[in-house]
Amino acid sequence: MEEISLNLHVHSVYSDGSGTHEEIARAACQSGLDAVIVTDHNVLVGGKEGYYTFNDRRVLLLIGEEIHDQNRQPPKNHLLVFGTNRELAPFAPDPQNLINQIKFAGGSSFIAHPVDPALPFIGEDDYSWVDWSVNGYSGIELWNGFSELKTVVDGYPSAIFYAFFPQFMAHNPLPETLKRWDALMASGKKVSAIGGSDAHALHKKLGPIRRTVFPYSYHFSSINNHLLLPEPLKGDLAYDRGVVLTALARGNSFIGYDLPLPTRGFRFSASNRKGNAIMGDEITVEDGVTLQIKLPEKADLRLLCDGQVIREWKKSTNGAMITTKSGVYRVEACLPYLGKTRGWIYSNPIYIRPNPENRRCHDD
């Protein structure tokens, strides 16, 4: 398996971000990312996808979109859209129809910042997702860098503190979002989780000081997606785009908060007597499934089944367990950073399904 790092949910000058696509690609490249997806509000920007090279290092820049109904007040229900080649924003008033149209167009969709509280004193509304009756989307944005700010800021002094010291901001995905994710999967759905930056890199005046708050370079070294691909990227835009977006939609990935320590190298896998599964895959119980967890550094590790912690390992680089119980299994790792215990890795699940009941066991 080949692991690549991908940052997504990034706004450019085409909506309310401050950077051009070239500047975003440069920041992504300098941060050591392999790929970045720019997702402006309600506009599918053409002609910007491709490989960008800086100092002999290349980064793949893809274009997605963040769609919402602009006539809805407040404008809730934001959807991240990847892999479509045409503008679908006009379908926004009916979220289910929008999701269907994205599927017809060969794309994938993720519910953006599912829980996103208001922060009135900086003019931020509540942009949560509210239409939970929808079906057919690929997943949800489990950890959003900007939504989290709205939960840790309680006034101007703390807003200014985080603007100057963004490294203190990220703690973990919002507990309500984690609960929602587990509940959706417990209902039988496959729901892939992604981490999003919601990067805008806004130029702000803070008293006498001008400052770019939460610059792209901060986001690109923070909440990233690590995708597991069957083979290395080839440098061919059309081919690589397909491979990356397929892995993202399937959940063959984990979310890594790379600021405290690089998360590259984390693995969560399963095997039974018939074969192996990686994050995002389904596997049947058979006569037992062996789950294996590997971390690049020591951390506190939790294995969850259907949203409940079933095993814990303290300050460990490995975990393993054999199970004969079907369920949705996923892994969380946390570690201390800047005086607090913070979420470090959130795996996509491995779906262990019951054995088929009507298996043919003889051929007469």
Ligand SMILES: [Zn+2]
């Ligand atoms: Zn949004």
Ligand SMILES: [Zn+2]
């Ligand atoms: Zn956004």
